[in-house]
Amino acid sequence: MPGKTVAKSAVATVSGAAGGEDPLSRALRPPADESIAARSERQRKEASAKKRSEEIDKALKEEAIRNKRDRAGEQKMLLLGQAGAGKTTVLKQMRLLYDQSAHQRERRSWRVVVYLNLILAVRAVLEVFEESHEARALNPPSVSRGPGGNASAQSSTESLNSSAINPLAHRNNHGDTSLARLRLAPLLSLEAELRARLGAVDEYADLSDPKVAGAALLAARSQARAEAARPQGKRRAGPTLLLRAGWQDRLLGRANASLNEPPADAADEENVPPPLPDLDSGDVQVGLQEHEIGRLLLASMEDVMSIWQDPRIRKLRRRQKIDERADGASYFLEQMPRIAAADFFPTDDDIMRARVRTVGITEDRFTVDRHTTYRICDVGGSRSQRVFWASFFEDARAIIFLAPVSAFDQKLIEEPRMNRIDDSLELFASIVSNPLLLKVSLILFLNKIDVLERKLAAGIQVSRYFPEYDGPDDFEQVWRFFRTKFREVLASHRSLARDRPCYIHTTCATSTKQIKAILVSVQDTILRE
Ligand SMILES: Nc1nc2c(ncn2[C@@H]2O[C@H](COP(=O)(O)OP(=O)(O)OP(=O)(O)O)[C@@H](O)[C@H]2O)c(=O)[nH]1
Numbered sequence: 001m002p003g004k005t006v007a008k009s010a011v012a013t014v015s016g017a018a019g020g021e022d023p024l025s026r027a028l029r030p031p032a033d034e035s036i037a038a039r040s041e042r043q044r045k046e047a048s049a050k051k052r053s054e055e056i057d058k059a060l061k062e063e064a065i066r067n068k069r070d071r072a073g074e075q076k077m078l079l080l081g082q083a084g085a086g087k088t089t090v091l092k093q094m095r096l097l098y099d100q101s102a103h104q105r106e107r108r109s110w111r112v113v114v115y116l117n118l119i120l121a122v123r124a125v126l127e128v129f130e131e132s133h134e135a136r137a138l139n140p141p142s143v144s145r146g147p148g149g150n151a152s153a154q155s156s157t158e159s160l161n162s163s164a165i166n167p168l169a170h171r172n173n174h175g176d177t178s179l180a181r182l183r184l185a186p187l188l189s190l191e192a193e194l195r196a197r198l199g200a201v202d203e204y205a206d207l208s209d210p211k212v213a214g215a216a217l218l219a220a221r222s223q224a225r226a227e228a229a230r231p232q233g234k235r236r237a238g239p240t241l242l243l244r245a246g247w248q249d250r251l252l253g254r255a256n257a258s259l260n261e262p263p264a265d266a267a268d269e270e271n272v273p274p275p276l277p278d279l280d281s282g283d284v285q286v287g288l289q290e291h292e293i294g295r296l297l298l299a300s301m302e303d304v305m306s307i308w309q310d311p312r313i314r315k316l317r318r319r320q321k322i323d324e325r326a327d328g329a330s331y332f333l334e335q336m337p338r339i340a341a342a343d344f345f346p347t348d349d350d351i352m353r354a355r356v357r358t359v360g361i362t363e364d365r366f367t368v369d370r371h372t373t374y375r376i377c378d379v380g381g382s383r384s385q386r387v388f389w390a391s392f393f394e395d396a397r398a399i400i401f402l403a404p405v406s407a408f409d410q411k412l413i414e415e416p417r418m419n420r421i422d423d424s425l426e427l428f429a430s431i432v433s434n435p436l437l438l439k440v441s442l443i444l445f446l447n448k449i450d451v452l453e454r455k456l457a458a459g460i461q462v463s464r465y466f467p468e469y470d471g472p473d474d475f476e477q478v479w480r481f482f483r484t485k486f487r488e489v490l491a492s493h494r495s496l497a498r499d500r501p502c503y504i505h506t507t508c509a510t511s512t513k514q515i516k517a518i519l520v521s522v523q524d525t526i527l528r529e
């Protein structure tokens with residue numbers, strides 16, 4: 001015990017200095033005229049005190065062993081970073097790696113989410129096109145507009161690969177893709193329906209209160225409708241999906257039971273919302289309707305594919321504009337024939353690509369090996385949610401901070417004048433300087449490296465967004481430039497945690513193979529520390 005060591009050395013020093021018996025021993029020495037009864041009483045008290053002291057020593061030793069075992073056994077790890085950084089994707093990779101059975105069990109529940117992601121992708125394509133320079137620059141082609149318009153319609157029709165009618169060739173005076181929207185209306189209208197079935201919620205709802213969760217669900221439903229009806233240029237953030245934690249279990253509980261039930265009424269009136277699903281009983285209706293969704297997808301596939309192959313859309317795709325609007329949009333559109341098939345069952349890749357925004361904070365436990373359990377906290381990354389993070393900082397052993405370096409040409413949705421990398425750097429600074437986290441291992445993932453590579457290949461210049469960058473727009477040089485920026489943040493807070501290392505990896509969180517290798521090295525790092 002440290003206290004004991006100090007007392008002993010103090011005694012030694014005093015006795016050494018005095019040269020004779022030290023004052024403490026003198027004070028403790030029994031009186032010369034001690035009676036037999038007094039001596040036995042004294043000896044009894046001394047034995048009892050010794051026993052008590054030994055018990056305290058033993059308890060302290062046991063606690064130290066327990067702490068050590070806890071430290072070695074359960075590692076609390078935080079996944080931090082801005083919205084869309086890839087935190088939940090890393091969590092999904094962990095589940096795939098460390099809890100195969102849960103991953104397999106949940107696989108079916110991703111089917112509806114993949115359908116919805118595909119529909120959001122179609123919506124994103126139309127919205128991005130309507131807002132694009134390409135749509136505005138071309139004269140709206142219309143038969144009544146004369147030869148210029150007709151010529152334009154003609155050329156885009158000729159450019160089609162798979163369809164006699166290009167739905168994008170018919171736009172109204174606002175550049176609106178009216179025919180495409182008309183033809184795809186049945187598919188697009190599924191969005192509100194699927195959101196409601198999944199129990200999608202509003203980001204700002206207090207989800208601990210079931211009444212609020214119910215109201216949030218209603219709000220989300222009408223918000224989805226209103227958003228879809230909003231004119232171009234007036235739309236808010238890209239289409240995303242917010243689900244209350246535990247949605248897989250709720251969905252699966254019902255989905256397994258509903259396989260033999262007749263489908264529920266799909267349509268609901270605009271002004272009369274259907275009864276709310278009871279979220280806690282898992283009363284979320286999917287099941288047989290899924291094949292109907294597949295049929296609708298099949299029926300729309302030719303139109304969607306002809307839009308997808310349109311040269312103007314290809315141009316926007318190359319600049320990653322569609323994926324910026326709805327994460328994974330290109331992937332889901334390219335996979336449409338497989339997803340629309342009747343026997344579609346989500347693959348690992350589908351699950352990694354399907355975007356579900358995190359609301360609040362979720363905690364998962366994974367048994368990594370016989371001695372180690374990870375307790376992983378995944379947080380919602382938008383600014384409104386960051387205030388809740390600190391309550392989960394206690395006991396954290398490691399942080400995986402994700403910074404999507406591909407976002408160098410994007411603005412933050414929450415603050416449209418803020419560059420997303422600048423926001424990541426600010427957030428990183430607040431994490432490395434947080435007094436509660438000074439002893440926590442830091443692991444930085446420079447994520448979405450694949451998207452960064454594609455953007456640079458498409459000719460997007462870093463110096464337009466970071467004027468201080470004077471190097472070539474070469475992948476290697478660019479990620480090193482951003483790595484330096486994060487290192488500078490670390491260096492400027494070095495005085496707070498002098499010896500704290502930070503392990504930096506360039507990552508593509510959707511790549512199971514790469515993340516598996518990195519997670520093994522992360523595990524080594526944490527154990528070593
Ligand atoms: N191409 C590519 N996509 C990625 C990568 N990492 C994540 N994504 C995709 O980006 C989207 C957002 O990822 P999430 O993991 O949901 O982001 P998050 O940090 O959890 O976001 P919030 O929950 O809103 O805080 C998903 O569609 C992912 O599939 C990556 O390295 N490359």
Ligand SMILES: [Mg+2]
Pocket residue numbers: 087088089356357358378379380381
């Ligand atoms: Mg998330």
